Amino acid sequence: MSRWIEPVTLEGEHVRLVPLTLEHEHALSATASDGELWKLWYTFVPSPEETRAYLDTALDMRDRLGAQPFTVIDKKSGEIVGSTRYFNVEEANRRLEIGHTWYAKRVQKTSLNAEAKLLLLTHAFEQLHTIAVEFCTHFMNHASRAAIARLGAKQDGILRNSGISRNGAYRDTVVFSIIESEWPAVRANLKFRLDR
Template structure:
Protein backbone atom coordinates (compact mmCIF):
# COMPACT_ATOMS: atom_id res chain seq x y z
CA UNK A 1 0.00 0.00 0.00
CA UNK A 2 1.37 3.38 -1.01
CA UNK A 3 1.53 6.07 1.67
CA UNK A 4 1.82 9.81 1.27
CA UNK A 5 4.85 9.87 3.56
CA UNK A 6 7.16 6.98 2.77
CA UNK A 7 10.20 6.24 4.97
CA UNK A 8 12.96 8.68 4.10
CA UNK A 9 16.36 9.77 5.39
CA UNK A 10 17.09 13.51 5.20
CA UNK A 11 20.67 14.72 5.53
CA UNK A 12 22.44 18.06 5.61
CA UNK A 13 25.76 19.41 6.86
CA UNK A 14 24.85 19.44 10.58
CA UNK A 15 22.07 16.91 10.93
CA UNK A 16 20.80 13.61 9.60
CA UNK A 17 17.21 12.49 10.16
CA UNK A 18 16.68 8.74 9.96
CA UNK A 19 13.50 6.70 10.44
CA UNK A 20 13.06 5.97 14.16
CA UNK A 21 13.30 2.34 15.28
CA UNK A 22 13.38 0.44 18.56
CA UNK A 23 17.14 0.07 18.06
CA UNK A 24 17.45 3.78 18.92
CA UNK A 25 16.18 3.29 22.49
CA UNK A 26 19.52 3.44 24.30
CA UNK A 27 20.80 6.41 22.30
CA UNK A 28 17.57 8.37 22.81
CA UNK A 29 17.72 7.69 26.53
CA UNK A 30 21.25 9.09 26.60
CA UNK A 31 20.19 12.16 24.58
CA UNK A 32 17.28 12.94 26.91
CA UNK A 33 19.59 12.54 29.90
CA UNK A 34 21.69 15.45 28.63
CA UNK A 35 19.77 18.13 30.55
CA UNK A 36 17.29 15.72 32.17
CA UNK A 37 14.76 16.94 29.61
CA UNK A 38 11.90 14.84 31.01
CA UNK A 39 11.78 17.23 33.99
CA UNK A 40 10.43 20.06 31.82
CA UNK A 41 6.79 20.29 32.89
CA UNK A 42 5.50 22.01 29.72
CA UNK A 43 6.75 19.47 27.20
CA UNK A 44 7.02 15.71 26.88
CA UNK A 45 10.41 14.05 26.62
CA UNK A 46 10.62 10.43 27.78
CA UNK A 47 12.35 9.61 31.04
CA UNK A 48 14.86 6.74 30.85
CA UNK A 49 12.27 4.17 31.93
CA UNK A 50 9.74 5.38 29.33
CA UNK A 51 11.90 5.65 26.20
CA UNK A 52 10.80 2.30 24.78
CA UNK A 53 7.11 3.16 25.23
CA UNK A 54 7.77 6.56 23.60
CA UNK A 55 9.26 4.86 20.54
CA UNK A 56 6.48 2.25 20.41
CA UNK A 57 3.86 5.04 20.47
CA UNK A 58 5.68 6.85 17.65
CA UNK A 59 5.81 3.66 15.58
CA UNK A 60 2.12 3.01 16.24
CA UNK A 61 1.34 6.55 14.99
CA UNK A 62 3.38 5.70 11.88
CA UNK A 63 1.56 2.44 11.22
CA UNK A 64 -1.99 3.58 12.01
CA UNK A 65 -1.98 7.30 11.20
CA UNK A 66 0.67 7.81 8.52
CA UNK A 67 3.12 9.67 10.77
CA UNK A 68 6.88 9.51 10.21
CA UNK A 69 9.08 9.64 13.33
CA UNK A 70 12.80 10.38 13.02
CA UNK A 71 15.87 9.94 15.16
CA UNK A 72 18.02 13.08 14.93
CA UNK A 73 21.76 12.49 14.41
CA UNK A 74 24.46 15.12 14.87
CA UNK A 75 26.58 14.60 11.74
CA UNK A 76 29.69 16.00 13.46
CA UNK A 77 29.70 13.30 16.15
CA UNK A 78 27.47 10.59 14.66
CA UNK A 79 25.45 10.57 17.90
CA UNK A 80 21.68 10.51 18.18
CA UNK A 81 20.75 13.78 19.89
CA UNK A 82 16.95 13.80 19.79
CA UNK A 83 13.79 13.04 17.93
CA UNK A 84 11.23 14.75 15.70
CA UNK A 85 8.34 13.64 13.52
CA UNK A 86 5.79 14.37 10.85
CA UNK A 87 2.37 13.64 12.33
CA UNK A 88 -1.26 14.84 12.33
CA UNK A 89 -1.07 13.84 8.68
CA UNK A 90 -4.04 14.79 6.51
CA UNK A 91 -3.14 13.35 3.14
CA UNK A 92 -6.47 14.32 1.53
CA UNK A 93 -5.79 17.96 2.40
CA UNK A 94 -1.97 17.78 1.96
CA UNK A 95 -1.37 19.06 5.48
CA UNK A 96 0.86 17.79 8.26
CA UNK A 97 2.41 18.87 11.51
CA UNK A 98 6.06 18.85 12.54
CA UNK A 99 6.46 18.21 16.23
CA UNK A 100 7.39 15.88 19.08
CA UNK A 101 10.75 17.60 18.63
CA UNK A 102 13.38 17.62 21.34
CA UNK A 103 17.15 17.76 21.46
CA UNK A 104 19.90 17.02 23.97
CA UNK A 105 20.89 20.20 25.77
CA UNK A 106 24.36 20.24 24.15
CA UNK A 107 22.91 20.80 20.65
CA UNK A 108 20.16 23.25 21.56
CA UNK A 109 20.66 26.71 20.04
CA UNK A 110 23.02 25.34 17.39
CA UNK A 111 22.52 25.23 13.59
CA UNK A 112 21.29 21.63 13.99
CA UNK A 113 17.64 22.59 14.65
CA UNK A 114 17.54 25.20 11.89
CA UNK A 115 18.86 22.69 9.37
CA UNK A 116 16.55 19.93 10.62
CA UNK A 117 13.55 22.20 10.06
CA UNK A 118 14.88 23.21 6.63
CA UNK A 119 15.19 19.54 5.64
CA UNK A 120 11.72 18.65 6.98
CA UNK A 121 10.04 21.67 5.38
CA UNK A 122 11.82 21.18 2.05
CA UNK A 123 10.66 17.57 1.91
CA UNK A 124 7.11 18.54 2.93
CA UNK A 125 6.68 21.36 0.42
CA UNK A 126 8.87 20.21 -2.47
CA UNK A 127 8.49 16.41 -2.41
CA UNK A 128 5.12 15.86 -0.71
CA UNK A 129 3.58 19.03 -2.21
CA UNK A 130 2.07 19.97 1.16
CA UNK A 131 -0.10 23.08 1.18
CA UNK A 132 0.47 23.77 4.88
CA UNK A 133 2.79 22.65 7.65
CA UNK A 134 1.74 23.24 11.24
CA UNK A 135 3.66 23.55 14.50
CA UNK A 136 2.12 23.47 17.98
CA UNK A 137 3.60 24.14 21.39
CA UNK A 138 2.60 24.75 24.98
CA UNK A 139 1.73 28.39 25.71
CA UNK A 140 4.31 28.37 28.53
CA UNK A 141 7.10 27.01 26.32
CA UNK A 142 8.44 30.45 25.41
CA UNK A 143 11.71 29.10 23.97
CA UNK A 144 9.79 26.86 21.56
CA UNK A 145 7.40 29.66 20.57
CA UNK A 146 10.33 31.96 19.82
CA UNK A 147 12.14 29.27 17.83
CA UNK A 148 9.04 28.47 15.75
CA UNK A 149 8.43 32.15 14.97
CA UNK A 150 12.12 32.56 14.05
CA UNK A 151 11.65 29.85 11.41
CA UNK A 152 9.17 32.13 9.68
CA UNK A 153 5.98 30.39 10.83
CA UNK A 154 3.02 32.60 11.66
CA UNK A 155 0.89 32.23 14.73
CA UNK A 156 -2.62 31.10 13.82
CA UNK A 157 -4.07 31.21 17.31
CA UNK A 158 -4.25 29.68 20.75
CA UNK A 159 -6.36 26.64 21.60
CA UNK A 160 -7.34 27.23 25.21
CA UNK A 161 -7.69 24.23 27.55
CA UNK A 162 -6.63 22.16 24.59
CA UNK A 163 -5.11 19.21 26.45
CA UNK A 164 -4.75 17.75 29.92
CA UNK A 165 -1.05 17.44 30.80
CA UNK A 166 0.61 14.46 32.45
CA UNK A 167 0.37 16.31 35.78
CA UNK A 168 -3.31 17.19 35.25
CA UNK A 169 -2.55 20.83 34.39
CA UNK A 170 -4.60 22.13 31.46
CA UNK A 171 -2.54 23.10 28.43
CA UNK A 172 -3.16 26.06 26.18
CA UNK A 173 -1.66 25.20 22.78
CA UNK A 174 -0.20 27.86 20.48
CA UNK A 175 -0.70 26.96 16.80
CA UNK A 176 1.67 28.19 14.08
CA UNK A 177 1.80 27.36 10.38
CA UNK A 178 3.68 27.92 7.16
CA UNK A 179 1.61 27.78 3.99
CA UNK A 180 2.81 26.82 0.53
CA UNK A 181 2.93 30.41 -0.80
CA UNK A 182 5.15 31.45 2.13
CA UNK A 183 7.62 28.61 1.63
CA UNK A 184 10.05 30.40 -0.77
CA UNK A 185 10.57 33.27 1.72
CA UNK A 186 10.85 30.87 4.67
CA UNK A 187 13.37 28.73 2.76
CA UNK A 188 15.45 31.83 1.90
CA UNK A 189 15.37 32.91 5.56
CA UNK A 190 16.48 29.49 6.83
CA UNK A 191 19.30 29.29 4.27
CA UNK A 192 20.42 32.81 5.21
CA UNK A 193 20.49 31.87 8.89
CA UNK A 194 22.53 28.75 8.16
CA UNK A 195 24.99 30.66 5.99
CA UNK A 196 25.62 33.07 8.89
Protein backbone atom coordinates (compact mmCIF):
# COMPACT_ATOMS: atom_id res chain seq x y z
CA MET A 1 0.00 0.00 0.00
CA SER A 2 1.45 3.35 -1.01
CA ARG A 3 1.72 6.20 1.44
CA TRP A 4 0.71 9.78 0.72
CA ILE A 5 3.95 11.00 2.30
CA GLU A 6 6.82 8.80 1.18
CA PRO A 7 10.25 9.10 2.80
CA VAL A 8 12.15 11.82 0.96
CA THR A 9 15.34 13.84 1.38
CA LEU A 10 14.83 17.60 1.07
CA GLU A 11 17.93 19.69 0.40
CA GLY A 12 18.67 23.40 0.19
CA GLU A 13 21.78 25.54 0.29
CA HIS A 14 22.24 25.41 4.08
CA VAL A 15 20.28 22.40 5.29
CA ARG A 16 19.44 18.81 4.38
CA LEU A 17 16.40 17.02 5.81
CA VAL A 18 16.76 13.25 5.73
CA PRO A 19 14.32 10.59 6.92
CA LEU A 20 14.92 9.94 10.62
CA THR A 21 16.38 6.53 11.54
CA LEU A 22 17.53 4.83 14.72
CA GLU A 23 21.12 5.38 13.56
CA HIS A 24 20.62 9.09 14.38
CA GLU A 25 20.09 8.39 18.10
CA HIS A 26 23.57 9.31 19.39
CA ALA A 27 23.87 12.48 17.29
CA LEU A 28 20.37 13.69 18.25
CA SER A 29 21.13 13.04 21.91
CA ALA A 30 24.24 15.22 21.60
CA THR A 31 22.24 17.84 19.69
CA ALA A 32 19.65 18.15 22.47
CA SER A 33 22.51 18.54 24.95
CA ASP A 34 23.58 21.76 23.21
CA GLY A 35 21.56 24.09 25.41
CA GLU A 36 20.03 21.31 27.56
CA LEU A 37 16.86 21.73 25.55
CA TRP A 38 14.92 19.13 27.53
CA LYS A 39 14.83 21.57 30.46
CA LEU A 40 12.42 23.88 28.61
CA TRP A 41 9.19 23.18 30.48
CA TYR A 42 6.85 24.39 27.71
CA THR A 43 8.12 22.09 24.96
CA PHE A 44 9.28 18.50 24.59
CA VAL A 45 12.83 17.78 23.52
CA PRO A 46 14.22 14.43 24.64
CA SER A 47 16.91 14.25 27.28
CA PRO A 48 19.84 11.93 26.44
CA GLU A 49 18.09 9.12 28.35
CA GLU A 50 14.83 9.69 26.43
CA THR A 51 16.24 9.90 22.91
CA ARG A 52 15.65 6.26 21.95
CA ALA A 53 12.03 6.36 23.15
CA TYR A 54 11.55 9.64 21.25
CA LEU A 55 12.82 8.02 18.05
CA ASP A 56 10.68 4.93 18.61
CA THR A 57 7.58 7.13 18.97
CA ALA A 58 8.45 9.13 15.84
CA LEU A 59 8.96 5.95 13.79
CA ASP A 60 5.74 4.45 15.17
CA MET A 61 3.86 7.59 14.08
CA ARG A 62 5.41 7.12 10.64
CA ASP A 63 4.42 3.46 10.38
CA ARG A 64 0.92 3.67 11.87
CA LEU A 65 -0.23 7.22 11.15
CA GLY A 66 1.53 8.26 7.94
CA ALA A 67 3.82 10.83 9.60
CA GLN A 68 7.29 11.56 8.24
CA PRO A 69 10.00 12.45 10.76
CA PHE A 70 13.20 14.11 9.56
CA THR A 71 16.68 14.59 10.92
CA VAL A 72 18.08 18.06 10.21
CA ILE A 73 21.67 18.28 8.95
CA ASP A 74 23.74 21.48 8.71
CA LYS A 75 25.28 21.18 5.23
CA LYS A 76 28.24 23.41 6.09
CA SER A 77 29.45 21.27 9.00
CA GLY A 78 27.77 17.99 8.04
CA GLU A 79 26.49 17.71 11.62
CA ILE A 80 23.04 16.64 12.77
CA VAL A 81 21.54 19.75 14.38
CA GLY A 82 17.89 18.90 15.03
CA SER A 83 14.68 17.16 14.12
CA THR A 84 11.33 18.05 12.56
CA ARG A 85 8.28 16.17 11.36
CA TYR A 86 5.19 16.04 9.16
CA PHE A 87 2.43 14.59 11.36
CA ASN A 88 -1.31 14.78 12.09
CA VAL A 89 -1.59 13.72 8.49
CA GLU A 90 -5.08 13.86 6.96
CA GLU A 91 -4.64 12.49 3.45
CA ALA A 92 -8.38 12.57 2.65
CA ASN A 93 -8.46 16.31 3.44
CA ARG A 94 -4.91 16.99 2.15
CA ARG A 95 -3.86 18.58 5.44
CA LEU A 96 -0.88 18.04 7.70
CA GLU A 97 1.00 19.62 10.56
CA ILE A 98 4.67 20.54 10.74
CA GLY A 99 6.07 20.27 14.24
CA HIS A 100 8.13 18.34 16.76
CA THR A 101 10.82 20.78 15.60
CA TRP A 102 13.88 21.51 17.67
CA TYR A 103 17.44 22.57 16.99
CA ALA A 104 20.76 22.67 18.82
CA LYS A 105 21.15 26.01 20.54
CA ARG A 106 24.14 26.92 18.34
CA VAL A 107 21.99 26.97 15.17
CA GLN A 108 18.86 28.57 16.58
CA LYS A 109 18.02 31.95 14.99
CA THR A 110 20.08 31.12 11.90
CA SER A 111 18.99 30.58 8.30
CA LEU A 112 18.67 26.83 8.93
CA ASN A 113 15.13 26.96 10.33
CA ALA A 114 13.81 29.31 7.63
CA GLU A 115 15.28 27.13 4.88
CA ALA A 116 14.05 23.93 6.52
CA LYS A 117 10.52 25.38 6.67
CA LEU A 118 10.81 26.51 3.02
CA LEU A 119 11.77 22.97 2.00
CA LEU A 120 8.98 21.36 4.05
CA LEU A 121 6.33 23.81 2.85
CA THR A 122 7.43 23.59 -0.78
CA HIS A 123 7.18 19.80 -0.68
CA ALA A 124 3.82 19.96 1.12
CA PHE A 125 2.17 22.46 -1.22
CA GLU A 126 3.87 21.64 -4.52
CA GLN A 127 4.38 17.86 -4.40
CA LEU A 128 1.75 16.68 -1.91
CA HIS A 129 -0.77 19.35 -2.97
CA THR A 130 -1.89 20.07 0.58
CA ILE A 131 -4.65 22.62 1.04
CA ALA A 132 -3.44 23.64 4.53
CA VAL A 133 -0.37 23.21 6.72
CA GLU A 134 -0.80 23.68 10.44
CA PHE A 135 1.67 24.67 13.17
CA CYS A 136 0.96 24.41 16.91
CA THR A 137 2.94 25.60 19.89
CA HIS A 138 2.56 26.09 23.63
CA PHE A 139 1.00 29.44 24.55
CA MET A 140 4.04 30.23 26.73
CA ASN A 141 6.57 29.47 23.97
CA HIS A 142 6.83 33.07 22.78
CA ALA A 143 9.94 32.45 20.65
CA SER A 144 8.18 29.68 18.74
CA ARG A 145 5.03 31.77 18.28
CA ALA A 146 7.09 34.65 16.86
CA ALA A 147 9.02 32.31 14.54
CA ILE A 148 5.81 30.77 13.19
CA ALA A 149 4.30 34.22 12.60
CA ARG A 150 7.49 35.30 10.75
CA LEU A 151 6.91 32.43 8.33
CA GLY A 152 3.69 34.10 7.29
CA ALA A 153 1.38 31.68 9.08
CA LYS A 154 -1.83 33.14 10.49
CA GLN A 155 -3.04 32.43 14.02
CA ASP A 156 -6.27 30.43 13.90
CA GLY A 157 -6.92 30.34 17.63
CA ILE A 158 -5.97 29.04 21.04
CA LEU A 159 -7.03 25.62 22.29
CA ARG A 160 -7.33 26.04 26.04
CA ASN A 161 -6.43 23.07 28.27
CA SER A 162 -5.56 21.06 25.17
CA GLY A 163 -3.23 18.78 27.08
CA ILE A 164 -1.12 18.19 30.15
CA SER A 165 2.60 19.01 30.11
CA ARG A 166 5.29 16.75 31.54
CA ASN A 167 5.35 18.86 34.72
CA GLY A 168 1.58 18.44 35.16
CA ALA A 169 0.67 21.97 34.04
CA TYR A 170 -2.24 22.30 31.66
CA ARG A 171 -1.22 23.28 28.15
CA ASP A 172 -2.88 25.96 26.07
CA THR A 173 -1.98 25.42 22.39
CA VAL A 174 -1.75 28.25 19.86
CA VAL A 175 -2.77 27.04 16.38
CA PHE A 176 -1.45 28.65 13.19
CA SER A 177 -1.89 27.68 9.56
CA ILE A 178 -0.89 28.50 6.02
CA ILE A 179 -3.52 27.73 3.39
CA GLU A 180 -2.96 26.91 -0.25
CA SER A 181 -3.89 30.37 -1.57
CA GLU A 182 -1.38 32.01 0.80
CA TRP A 183 1.52 29.79 -0.24
CA PRO A 184 2.90 31.98 -3.09
CA ALA A 185 3.25 35.00 -0.76
CA VAL A 186 4.71 32.87 2.06
CA ARG A 187 7.21 31.29 -0.37
CA ALA A 188 8.27 34.72 -1.68
CA ASN A 189 8.70 36.01 1.88
CA LEU A 190 10.84 33.02 2.94
CA LYS A 191 13.01 33.30 -0.16
CA PHE A 192 13.43 37.04 0.44
CA ARG A 193 14.50 36.41 4.05
CA LEU A 194 17.00 33.76 2.97
CA ASP A 195 18.46 35.98 0.23
CA ARG A 196 19.10 38.70 2.80
